[in-house]
Amino acid sequence: MRISDNPVATKLKELEVELRPGVALSAHTSLGIGGTTDELLLRRYDSIPEVMRLLASQGIPHRFLGGGTNVLITDGELPWVTLHLPSTKPGMSIEGNIAHVDASAELGGMVTFCAKHDLGGMEGLIGVPGSVGGALRMNAGAYGTQIGSYVREVELYRALSGELETLRGNDIRFDYRHTSFAPDDVMLRVKLELPSKPFKDIVAGIKVCNEKRRASQPLGQKSAGCIFKNPPGGSAGRMIDELGLKGHRMGDAMVSDRHANFFVNAGAASCADMLKLIADVRERVRLAHGIELENEVIVWQN
Numbered sequence: 001m002r003i004s005d006n007p008v009a010t011k012l013k014e015l016e017v018e019l020r021p022g023v024a025l026s027a028h029t030s031l032g033i034g035g036t037t038d039e040l041l042l043r044r045y046d047s048i049p050e051v052m053r054l055l056a057s058q059g060i061p062h063r064f065l066g067g068g069t070n071v072l073i074t075d076g077e078l079p080w081v082t083l084h085l086p087s088t089k090p091g092m093s094i095e096g097n098i099a100h101v102d103a104s105a106e107l108g109g110m111v112t113f114c115a116k117h118d119l120g121g122m123e124g125l126i127g128v129p130g131s132v133g134g135a136l137r138m139n140a141g142a143y144g145t146q147i148g149s150y151v152r153e154v155e156l157y158r159a160l161s162g163e164l165e166t167l168r169g170n171d172i173r174f175d176y177r178h179t180s181f182a183p184d185d186v187m188l189r190v191k192l193e194l195p196s197k198p199f200k201d202i203v204a205g206i207k208v209c210n211e212k213r214r215a216s217q218p219l220g221q222k223s224a225g226c227i228f229k230n231p232p233g234g235s236a237g238r239m240i241d242e243l244g245l246k247g248h249r250m251g252d253a254m255v256s257d258r259h260a261n262f263f264v265n266a267g268a269a270s271c272a273d274m275l276k277l278i279a280d281v282r283e284r285v286r287l288a289h290g291i292e293l294e295n296e297v298i299v300w301q302n
């Protein structure tokens with residue numbers, strides 16, 4: 001979608017929103033898939049409520065993109081604009097056992113920053129790409145760690161009130177790859193409380209997690225991590241592997257031959273290729289196991 005209306009563009013500029021026209025989202029997603037649209041860079045948090053009111057009054061639909069590592073976006077000209085937070089460096093500070101972190105910060109950078117201040121607990125998250133905001137939305141987790149366990153407060157734009165608010169960690173539900181944030185909430189900053197741990201012990205834990213990841217995941221290929229959530233008590237990857245589907249493909253969308261729950265873009269896969277592969281694998285698992293696998297990847301279609 002293009003913002004061609006001059007008064008809207010002028011108003012956005014007044015609100016210190018940077019309008020980037022015609023951004024190809026394939027360059028901003030880890031799958032390398034996604035169509036083209038205008039991007040609005042929200043440079044001032046306090047103007048976000050007004051930006052949202054402006055978009056609503058002009059009938060301009062929007063979606064929020066973080067690091068783009070857990071989304072599958074449709075191809076072509078997209079019927080919405082994307083919103084994005086500019087990266088802030090370092091975007092984090094420490095006060096005792098509390099880390100204050102901007103949502104636009106990189107998750108891995110946050111884990112190492114906290115480690116340097118002898119704050120641990122999040123070693124398992126080291127190889128999870130993307131932003132802190134995306135990790136909060138998804139309750140990102142790995143190797144027994146999930147970010148939600150450490151959240152004490154989240155500053156956000158709340159769609160319900162149309163205002164900036166601060167939520168206490170206890171008032172947010174963090175489940176397996178699911179949270180109680182509303183779809184249009186925008187996370188801006190988080191306060192995490194982390195256990196004290198010597199730097200060298202944290203680094204040792206990080207090394208173990210990195211090795212596990214390197215041994216099992218197609219890290220050099222374009223993917224969005226796990227495509228499906230694990231069903232209760234089961235492993236989606238194991239079920240897909242047991243059906244002999246590693247290497248199975250639709251066009252250039254392929255089930256990774258290293259990890260059966262990672263689907264990779266092995267060349268110039270389209271969103272349609274990836275959706276066909278997801279539907280095909282889901283159906284095969286349903287027929288074999290009677291289980292309907294649920295997407296972990298967020299799909300943005302028209």
Ligand SMILES: Cc1cc2nc3c(=O)[nH]c(=O)nc-3n(C[C@H](O)[C@H](O)[C@H](O)COP(=O)(O)OP(=O)(O)OC[C@H]3O[C@@H](n4cnc5c(N)ncnc54)[C@H](O)[C@@H]3O)c2cc1C
Nearest residue numbers: 066067068069070130131133134135137140141142187225
């Ligand atoms: C190689 C690889 C390995 C991975 N391994 C793991 C893993 O071990 N564990 C795991 O949990 N995930 C894993 N993932 C998935 C992904 O990295 C995480 O889900 C990550 O937390 C997504 O963050 P992001 O910033 O990229 O979010 P995006 O992909 O940009 O967005 C995901 C969702 O979050 C929303 N969102 C993003 N930022 C904000 C914000 N500030 N405010 C409101 N909503 C927001 C988006 O609207 C979208 O709905 C992996 C992905 C890859 C490519």
